[in-house]
């Protein structure tokens with residue numbers, strides 16, 4: 001009964017979100033943003049392996065990207081190398097700049113990112129790539145796993161419209177995604193239909209087909225070493241997701 005109930009909830013949720021996903025094909029500017037038609041201003045918080053790679057891909061696709069980390073010199077060099085509309089700033093500058101923020105830091109850094117960015121996060125669409133990894137992140141992992149990675153991130157980043165995505169695909173795979181035919185799916189989880197639509201468009205620009213597996217609470221399944229980790233076709237993702245609670 002519980003499983004049935006959960007499934008119905010997920011179906012209801014997915015149905016309600018389908019219309020909003022269609023919105024993803026609308027130019028962002030048509031919804032009142034200040035970027036040129038179809039292009040998004042993206043603030044990268046954590047310009048390491050994942051943030052650096054995705055920022056480069058989006059900049060190459062014509063989006064405006066600001067890289068940030070704890071090392072501004074690194075970000076200036078990265079922005080110069082990427083070229084186009086890439087720039088560098090502090091995490092606070094990147095958070096103020098982006099209509100969409102990609103947060104790609106070790107999970108143990110998320111509490112300080114949340115405190116540092118504070119009110120700048122309010123209402124921002126945030127892509128949360130961050131995973132609690134025991135060997136790396138220490139104490140916070142137990143709490144994050146008990147709460148589930150999606151809801152834990154939401155607590156640490158109050159006011160953000162979070163979509164989990166890019167959590168369990170190695171960063172070296174990301175530049176190859178657009179060359180694949182048929183495209184692999186990218187499982188995502190989130191509660192905010194418009195945020196999901198905006199993030200879905202950016203995921204398509206990287207070369208994956210977004211597959212919404214459910215609300216942000218389902219983001220607990222979007223971590224390495226779990227059934228949805230790795231790359232697979234959209235239908236396979238849907239089949240696996242249907243078995244998860």
Ligand SMILES: NC(=O)c1ccc[n+]([C@@H]2O[C@H](COP(=O)([O-])OP(=O)(O)OC[C@H]3O[C@@H](n4cnc5c(N)ncnc54)[C@H](OP(=O)(O)O)[C@@H]3O)[C@@H](O)[C@H]2O)c1
Pocket residue numbers: 045046047048049050051068069070071091104105106107109112113129130131132133166167168169170171172
């Ligand atoms: N590597 C992968 O293939 C992969 C795949 C999917 C998801 N993930 C997850 O995505 C997240 C990022 O992984 P990664 O491999 O890209 O890590 P990474 O290469 O170590 O990069 C982390 C970035 O976060 C920055 N950072 C650390 N603390 C910060 C803070 N307080 N404020 C702002 N920036 C801060 C670092 O800046 P400094 O260099 O200046 O310290 C660095 O730019 C992790 O949670 C990871 O589990 C990783």
